[in-house]
Amino acid sequence: xxxxxxxxxxxxxFLVANAPMNSGASDYQGEARIxxxxxxxxxxxxxxxxxxxxxxxxxxVKWNNVGRSTHNVTPNSGKSFxxxxxxxxSYTVAFSTPGTYAYYCTLHGAPGIAQYGTVIAxxxxxxxxxxxxxxxxxxNRTVVSVGEYLEWSNKTKIQQRVSFTPAAQSADxxxxxxxxxxxxxxxxxxxxxxxxTYKYRVKSAGTKSRxxxxxxxxxxxx
Ligand SMILES: [Cu+2]
Numbered sequence: 001x002x003x004x005x006x007x008x009x010x011x012x013x014f015l016v017a018n019a020p021m022n023s024g025a026s027d028y029q030g031e032a033r034i035x036x037x038x039x040x041x042x043x044x045x046x047x048x049x050x051x052x053x054x055x056x057x058x059x060x061v062k063w064n065n066v067g068r069s070t071h072n073v074t075p076n077s078g079k080s081f082x083x084x085x086x087x088x089x090s091y092t093v094a095f096s097t098p099g100t101y102a103y104y105c106t107l108h109g110a111p112g113i114a115q116y117g118t119v120i121a122x123x124x125x126x127x128x129x130x131x132x133x134x135x136x137x138x139x140n141r142t143v144v145s146v147g148e149y150l151e152w153s154n155k156t157k158i159q160q161r162v163s164f165t166p167a168a169q170s171a172d173x174x175x176x177x178x179x180x181x182x183x184x185x186x187x188x189x190x191x192x193x194x195x196x197t198y199k200y201r202v203k204s205a206g207t208k209s210r211x212x213x214x215x216x217x218x219x220x221x222x
């Protein structure tokens with residue numbers, strides 16, 4: 001990562017004007033969404049949105065170039081997927097092998113720098129997970145099938161409160177839950193039984209209270 005600092009700083013200067021503000025406290029920009037059975041990732045000038053998304057393996061991911069410039073989807077390693085897209089073009093691929101697929105645009109980024117993104121394809125047996133850190137929840141865009149769980153792990157040293165809208169279902173009962181509280185180091189999972197888009201806020205307890213946000217798309221894929 002250190003090696004990338006100089007380039008990252010240089011690219012960052014002109015990105016400020018163009019990049020969406022993904023760090024805002026109540027910002028759900030770049031919501032995960034489904035289009036014709038594919039999970040959509042928008043390509044703008046010069047970013048991918050959502051930047052990181054977790055999907056069930058086998059689900060199609062569709063990149064849409066909604067920017068004005070030409071961009072490309074280039075894997076950090078290998079050539080198992082990838083495309084160059086003019087403005088308005090799209091590219092769809094299904095990640096049928098579970099794994100983490102890191103990619104970037106060679107024109108406006110580098111691996112892990114500036115215009116880059118990640119698709120996490122989960123095995124069918126694998127519960128979707130999100131890690132809560134002080135300044136982020138990652139991945140913060142998750143697609144699950146109806147009936148699946150999302151498990152949050154609290155890696156901070158303070159209590160975190162995850163509140164979602166609409167309510168989901170608790171992991172071990174049929175009770176609808178809107179808020180789940182995680183003490184430091186704990187994890188908690190919630191089951192999503194109805195298709196839809198669930199937004200959530202992760203609020204930390206304590207004086208330096210901070211809110212991170214995320215989106216879960218529950219879909220009837222399969
Ligand atoms: Cu680009």
